[in-house]
Amino acid sequence: MIDLKLARDDPDRLRASQRIRGADESAVDRLLAADDARRAAVARTDALRAEQKTLGRSIAQAGPDERAALLARAKHLADEVKAAEAELAETDEALRAGQLAMPNIVEDGVPPGDEDDFVTLDVVGTPPVIENPRDHTEIGAALRAIDTERGAKVSGARFYFLTGVGAQLEFALVNLAMQQATAAGFVPIVAPALVKPEIMEGTGFLGAHASEVYRLADDDLYLVGTSEVALAGYHSDEILDPGDLPLRYAGFSSCFRREAGSYGKDTRGIIRVHWFDKVEMFSYVRTGDAADEHRRLLAWEREFMDKLEFAYRVIDVAAGDLGSSAARKFDIEAWFPSQGTYRELTSTSNCTTFQARRLNIRTRGESGNEPVATLNGTLCAVARTIACLLDHHQQPDGSVYVPVALRPWLGGREVLTPA
RNA sequence: GGAGGCUUCGCCUAGUCCGGUCUAUGGCGCCGCACUGCUAAUGCGGUUUGGGUCUCAAGCCCAUCCCGGGUUCGAAUCCCGGAGCCUCCGCCA
Numbered sequence: 001m002i003d004l005k006l007a008r009d010d011p012d013r014l015r016a017s018q019r020i021r022g023a024d025e026s027a028v029d030r031l032l033a034a035d036d037a038r039r040a041a042v043a044r045t046d047a048l049r050a051e052q053k054t055l056g057r058s059i060a061q062a063g064p065d066e067r068a069a070l071l072a073r074a075k076h077l078a079d080e081v082k083a084a085e086a087e088l089a090e091t092d093e094a095l096r097a098g099q100l101a102m103p104n105i106v107e108d109g110v111p112p113g114d115e116d117d118f119v120t121l122d123v124v125g126t127p128p129v130i131e132n133p134r135d136h137t138e139i140g141a142a143l144r145a146i147d148t149e150r151g152a153k154v155s156g157a158r159f160y161f162l163t164g165v166g167a168q169l170e171f172a173l174v175n176l177a178m179q180q181a182t183a184a185g186f187v188p189i190v191a192p193a194l195v196k197p198e199i200m201e202g203t204g205f206l207g208a209h210a211s212e213v214y215r216l217a218d219d220d221l222y223l224v225g226t227s228e229v230a231l232a233g234y235h236s237d238e239i240l241d242p243g244d245l246p247l248r249y250a251g252f253s254s255c256f257r258r259e260a261g262s263y264g265k266d267t268r269g270i271i272r273v274h275w276f277d278k279v280e281m282f283s284y285v286r287t288g289d290a291a292d293e294h295r296r297l298l299a300w301e302r303e304f305m306d307k308l309e310f311a312y313r314v315i316d317v318a319a320g321d322l323g324s325s326a327a328r329k330f331d332i333e334a335w336f337p338s339q340g341t342y343r344e345l346t347s348t349s350n351c352t353t354f355q356a357r358r359l360n361i362r363t364r365g366e367s368g369n370e371p372v373a374t375l376n377g378t379l380c381a382v383a384r385t386i387a388c389l390l391d392h393h394q395q396p397d398g399s400v401y402v403p404v405a406l407r408p409w410l411g412g413r414e415v416l417t418p419a
Numbered sequence: 420g421g422a423g424g425c426u427u428c429g430c431c432u433a434g435u436c437c438g439g440u441c442u443a444u445g446g447c448g449c450c451g452c453a454c455u456g457c458u459a460a461u462g463c464g465g466u467u468u469g470g471g472u473c474u475c476a477a478g479c480c481c482a483u484c485c486c487g488g489g490u491u492c493g494a495a496u497c498c499c500g501g502a503g504c505c506u507c508c509g510c511c512a
Binding site (some may be wrong): 039042043045047048053056059071073074075076369 | 442
């Protein structure tokens, strides 16, 4: 949700943000008009209510003869109040709708443009050179680690079973990620995968990308696409003690994505699936600390990539490719030899106060309560990470090299070989 | 799924039957001040949240007694619907 005060004080900043995103600039003016209308309605309603209150007190104290006259006036006044309240409710809703529709204000320095206009911040490691690389689907099948055929039989396209060493890989990755996060001071959390509509809306996932989200109509619940949703909702409607900030959580949950509109993309294997498990970092910080925290989340993501011994690059996502809640987003893309390219493995977003305003999460500031900033970052999206692991670390003999950091969680194995 | 009970401004609580200075009581905690030769005791004051007004502050105005409707000139209080929590029963990993 957009900061109304800022919108009033500096509408040009908001317009510029809309422009760089490729969003509607005139929405800013409609928002300001809606705010004016609401303010007028508030003033009218308040005045009428005050009068009604005074009159009511007089009636309580009045003698029987005065009473009749006062009651007549009060009756009329009640109608006026009712009308004013109706108008207030209307303008209120219009303003709220306008605020909810507007995406977050883009941070200074975000590259302009669209999906392909990202800026590469860093390139780490050397992509392995492999002759005739096999993709993870093939390797996974050979290791009996990934069963996409039975996944399709049981659940449909974009579903899979992790079996044997594949299942062990999931637990190994989750354990490694949780161990790292806990050591860094994150509170580990196992979060619900189903959430209420207001939580889903509060995190900004019901905007432009609502069709990406699974909804259980019978129960009016949504399946989360990331545990970010539940972790953001965790402190909704709360006032956080400034001394407790920053609050850092590492959430584990299943994630569900409809992948509507991605027909034909990554149809093979488990790079793009309807369901996967993920360890997600989530931070609540004071607004002034948000940019620094964003860099820290990125650093933790890089640490994890380093542990998996991946060659990767870090990109600064362009404004036109930002989600509605993000003011800035950094992705890490790891090298997939079979595709000869970098593919996204993690993503970290600074949502500034966008989610906190919608979810009513505040802290005590110097001049009263103020919204906090929320940030999220992938530590390990399991399925895609397994896909990269098999692809990236495949050996000429058909085995798969196990990164050193992962070995303790896999019984010390140094390579995975087909049975 | 069934039956019953509960929900008040951080926590506990009075008030709800019988609608009107409830502009919500008291305790605890917390903050400030005073005092006492110590950071203890005592006294005094303050302490829900959101919005508006205001150069700032103070002050003032409106809303807020779980949420949403309704009745009424007027609702913490009456009526309807919903949510959450607790107890018991049923079912279930």
